[in-house]
Amino acid sequence: MLTEFSAAISSVNLLTQMAKTALQAHTQVERDKILGEFRETIIELYERILRLQVQMEEALRVKIEAEEKLKQYEKWEVECAKYMLTEPKPGLFVYALKSEHVGEQPAHWICPKCYESRKKSILQSERRVNPTFVGKRCPECKTDFSIRGV
Numbered sequence: 001m002l003t004e005f006s007a008a009i010s011s012v013n014l015l016t017q018m019a020k021t022a023l024q025a026h027t028q029v030e031r032d033k034i035l036g037e038f039r040e041t042i043i044e045l046y047e048r049i050l051r052l053q054v055q056m057e058e059a060l061r062v063k064i065e066a067e068e069k070l071k072q073y074e075k076w077e078v079e080c081a082k083y084m085l086t087e088p089k090p091g092l093f094v095y096a097l098k099s100e101h102v103g104e105q106p107a108h109w110i111c112p113k114c115y116e117s118r119k120k121s122i123l124q125s126e127r128r129v130n131p132t133f134v135g136k137r138c139p140e141c142k143t144d145f146s147i148r149g150v
């Protein structure tokens, strides 16, 4: 974008110089020749401005996306700080709402796999066809967490 901007500035400087030269021309032939070059330079300048406009719109889109991503990261940092990794039974790890936040919302667990992907997915009690299964399921990634024996 800076290269295109510098080229546009150069075109404006060239047009200024051409206008001065045209004013000092002594014949109509000289003025017509400069006018032809002037038109070509104006067209080039117009095309450069259009390219700059496209580049600026793209830069603005990237900036807006980056700001939105940063907002999401900041929001997640606040949310994930409310949880701690726990092991409700040997070998079973989940993130549990810290006790100081219970009351703001009911105590619950969230999926450790989704947590690593910066998603809060509350584990849900799962009724299974297999009546011996006692556990919870992540509604996002469908991971089952057997809690029998807790």
Ligand SMILES: [Zn+2]
Binding pocket: 111, 112, 113, 114, 115, 121, 138, 139, 140, 141, 142, 143
């Ligand atoms: Zn999950």
